[in-house]
Amino acid sequence: MEGAQAVREAQRHGRVRELFVTDAAAARHPELLGAGSSRPSWITERAAASLSDTVTPQGIFAVCDLVDVPLERSLAGAPRLVAVCVAVGDPGNVGTIIRVADAAGADAVVLAGDAVDPHNGKAVRASTGSLFHLPVTRERDTAAALAACRAAGLTTLVADARGELDLHDPAVAPVLAGPVAWIFGGEAHGVPATVAEAAEHRVRVPIHGRAESLNLATAAAVCLYASVGARRLRSRPDE
């Protein structure tokens, strides 16, 4: 883990094994030094630069336990909203989707297929702590991940620019409002055709201008929040 926000979240969730900090970072974040069970190890700015994979290192690092959990634990307890990323390789996108899923109140994030490691430094930073807030699972077998979602009572919805359902069609709102697993693919190729065909519905985010598409994290945000909004409408049928 790198950076004060990520380290703070890791401490809050009891995940820190070792803490490394520069003098300057210690002065900026004294609250982080006494929080863990272990004493910090002091490092130089030069060591911080070599540990860091950012251009301007914050000077605070932690070695943490891995956070991912098995699929059956992610999907336990009647989930209502799950985000599934299929073969998403960009760590920034994965971290941002974990953050958005957390904000939308999702029960879990599943990284299926040949996906980026959620412990990747860039993914951790982009998640801004959300990696610790909800269960995150890696499952190489995409078909198994989708079968598990269906077995958990989730309707499988693929976000697909050529989908047969329009996200904003009022007739689609009851589908969005139910227990759903939203399935997102990599930005270059989308969800693999076999996966898209195996899902119950393919849903398109309507494009009204001349953009060819949305980027992955913004599309995921629009889809996950569409489910949140649709539930809200259905819970107040008088409105």
Next chain:
Amino acid sequence: MEGAQAVREAQRHGRVRELFVTDAAAARHPELLGAGSSRPSWITERAAASLSDTVTPQGIFAVCDLVDVPLERSLAGAPRLVAVCVAVGDPGNVGTIIRVADAAGADAVVLAGDAVDPHNGKAVRASTGSLFHLPVTRERDTAAALAACRAAGLTTLVADARGELDLHDPAVAPVLAGPVAWIFGGEAHGVPATVAEAAEHRVRVPIHGRAESLNLATAAAVCLYASVGARRLRSRPDE
């Protein structure tokens, strides 16, 4: 401009003055070589690496006309949806917001205050061509930008985590569905308090999990698409 997609869009909109290309890029993108009025200049891989601000340069570059337009032109003709970024410094966020605004069918994007230059290479790449699809304006005077939005008949809505309106409150939908200017602030500090107070409404994206916030581009996507969805619902009152 850097990269095949950005150059293609610039050519399509007649914005390219000069084109620079490596042998390898020319072989990959022959369709880009004859499209402009000017002949390409051939460059070495080494020259491409020095022109590029990416780690793995695509080997194709163009010198283009600036695209930004004056505020009065951006807001001409009864706009219905405008995205205003106030003092947003991250070029990736600005480019992604331009792309999302385009996809949502927005009439314009206004970069107000001390904002990043939309011609910044990273902003151009993140916009994936959308920079050419809708008017983009730079206006250093934020108050003037908001006054111009109101004069154009737009309701000013600030995306604000502590806003008094809830994006998903059905009672808010008529506001979202009208002609609106959505105002977004930088990720670290949000919209300046004076700007937020001067706007007609402050709207919060509800956070259902334990995330502290959404990132800027995903929040903008959720807000802009909430307006698109609210219009769709109002246009079909029987649903």
